Amino acid sequence: MARIGDYPRRRSGIPALEALAGVARALLAALAIAASACANAAQPPVTAPALSTDFAIVTWNMHIGAGDLPRLVGDLAAGRLTGSVPQNYLLLLQEVTDGGLHDPAPIAQDRQLSFVFEPLRLRKGRMVGNAVLSSLPLSSVRLFELPRERVRRGAIIASTVVAGQELFITDVHLENRVSLLRGLLFSDGPRGRQARALIDVLPPGHGILGGDLNTWLGPDEPALKAFSARFPDTPTAPMQPTVRDRLLLDYLFFDVPDGWQVRRWSLRDYYGSDHRPVVGVVSVR
Numbered sequence: 001m002a003r004i005g006d007y008p009r010r011r012s013g014i015p016a017l018e019a020l021a022g023v024a025r026a027l028l029a030a031l032a033i034a035a036s037a038c039a040n041a042a043q044p045p046v047t048a049p050a051l052s053t054d055f056a057i058v059t060w061n062m063h064i065g066a067g068d069l070p071r072l073v074g075d076l077a078a079g080r081l082t083g084s085v086p087q088n089y090l091l092l093l094q095e096v097t098d099g100g101l102h103d104p105a106p107i108a109q110d111r112q113l114s115f116v117f118e119p120l121r122l123r124k125g126r127m128v129g130n131a132v133l134s135s136l137p138l139s140s141v142r143l144f145e146l147p148r149e150r151v152r153r154g155a156i157i158a159s160t161v162v163a164g165q166e167l168f169i170t171d172v173h174l175e176n177r178v179s180l181l182r183g184l185l186f187s188d189g190p191r192g193r194q195a196r197a198l199i200d201v202l203p204p205g206h207g208i209l210g211g212d213l214n215t216w217l218g219p220d221e222p223a224l225k226a227f228s229a230r231f232p233d234t235p236t237a238p239m240q241p242t243v244r245d246r247l248l249l250d251y252l253f254f255d256v257p258d259g260w261q262v263r264r265w266s267l268r269d270y271y272g273s274d275h276r277p278v279v280g281v282v283s284v285r
Helices: 016-042 069-077 104-111 188-201 222-230
Strands: 055-061 088-097 114-123 126-134 139-145 154-162 165-173 207-212 250-255 261-266 278-283
Touching: 055 069, 055 207, 055 250, 069 088, 069 104, 088 104, 088 154, 088 165, 088 207, 104 114, 104 126, 114 139, 114 154, 126 154, 126 165, 139 188, 188 222, 207 278, 222 250, 250 261, 250 278
Parallel strands: 055 088, 165 207
Antiparallel strands: 055 278, 088 126, 114 126, 139 154, 154 165, 207 250, 261 278
């Protein structure tokens, strides 16, 4: 194959200058085709329309109220976390405090959100517990105390309606360790017992569960297996760690109506906590 510069100087019956002009035209045409191909290659591929953000969910451990909840709620409501403004959204929070700059109560009031707080224990003069913020009304609210393994822990169970379908919503924070006499760090058994006790009291039908599961021993923990079995529409794609760039402790689980699509991922920003938020999106259409 001829390289650029390797062209015939003379062909039978054609003057040399004419031959050169023909080669030049051929080279220019080839270059134009190549440029067009490169331009086309640079164009983004044609894709299907993006999935709608009908309902966005965030689960997040606020690290005893240290996390910047106003900024997270603002980013969620504005669509900066999901790529488009969600029609409705929900936050499942753990280690919330009932006072301070990041108290969820005034945020809920300012944004006209439904709000539930489950106080569990006193720390430095403030109650610490779980909380739910929702742009949709919540009903059938129940505060469930988990089987005690070391400290008092609980879950919030409520119901809401998304696109005409009733869903139960659950916010939970499992035990992170047990006493020395009970195994200290080997606390996967206690977490498994707490998970099964919670599943036993969940309403039938579709729902979403999120929280800090403290499953630092890995994906084979009984609690993870129990929740995965109860929530069969949970995405299986791996997520990035949520604590110290090493541990995946925070999860969202889904059981949704046929035809709905769900996605979930962990954020890079800690928002002032020691846990990254995990975001989920439900697309009805």
